[in-house]
């Protein structure tokens with residue numbers, strides 16, 4: 001019987017009863033580049049840390065379990081994971097990608113991958129007729145759900161039926177919900193991407209990335225690629241992510257609880273023109289998320305009445321930090337226009353609905369009363385300055 005995800009964050013079933021590593025409860029950091037052989041053909045199972053390192057391997061097994069995959073690869077950043085994934089494709093291949101993605105993914109696809117002869121059809125996967133974009137060159141569909149930053153929700157299971165029909169890979173960046181709330185492989189995806197920097201690490205202190213798959217053939221290709229390209233996660237960073245994962249469940253629950261309260265509080269503010277949070281019943285993706293995820297996460301996007309108002313909030317917040325990134329214990333606020341999505345062409349931002357009055361909150365695990373107090377003070381000050 002499969003264990004609950006909170007238990008899987010703490011215990012790797014296959015290690016039990018082995019008394020490895022002197023019984024150490026915290027997995028040791030094997031800070032070594034290479035490994036001695038007792039004789040020709042007598043490897044310990046480890047030869048060189050670019051190929052594999054015990055600490056990284058332990059982390060990979062934990063993440064594979066969390067996503068119900070057969071294999072997970074831990075690499076240096078989320079972008080390194082997506083770059084590694086792109087090595088599965090060849091010049092001439094076409095990918096259908098969601099139009100609203102993490103800015104770094106759009107930058108990678110439109111600059112690096114395109115230079116390598118790969119083409120992209122960027123569409124709104126949550127509402128467009130995907131089949132009409134598939135041609136003989138199409139090899140994969142790449143999505144985020146909910147998307148960054150507009151929180152569009154795509155039905156993964158429906159999409160996987162299309163992917164299967166046309167023999168395409170379905171790749172889902174699951175960073176926003178983490179395996180705690182959503183498992184795309186169970187819904188028919190072939191590869192899951194994570195920026196481990198975000199909820200898995202959870203403390204805004206380490207960068208990491210993951211590719212998880214439930215297909216042996218893909219695992220084999222990715223293992224060859226990680227060994228060859230060399231972006232595997234360092235032992236100490238692997239250990240930090242392992243430590244972060246131990247509290248994934250309680251962090252996600254608390255952050256989500258805070259996000260729901262903040263979303264409802266923001267909705268009552270007259271200067272806030274729109275609150276986009278899939279946990280709100282009026283969100284167009286709310287019902288799909290109820291079906292395919294176990295929660296709504298803690299990311300929310302909101303639009304102010306004006307650019308001035310949005311900028312004033314960024315100037316005035318103190319406890320809430322004006323910073324890129326997300327998924328950590330501290331609440332962060334960002335301005336997608338100049339930060340996460342600065343390299344996305346203005347017309348694409350506009351098309352996706354990212355205006356210069358749009359802000360994105362990564363809600364942390366503080367006492368929600370203090371988050372509301374700070375925002376209340378900030379809003380009142382701005383009201384006085386702009387409308388007083």
Ligand SMILES: *Cc1c(COP(=O)(O)O)cnc(C)c1O
Pocket residue numbers: 077078079080102104105144148173175176194195196197198207208209326
């Ligand atoms: C941050 C992020 C990435 C990139 O991850 P890094 O660890 O910063 O390289 C990819 N996808 C999403 C959805 C992200 O939020």
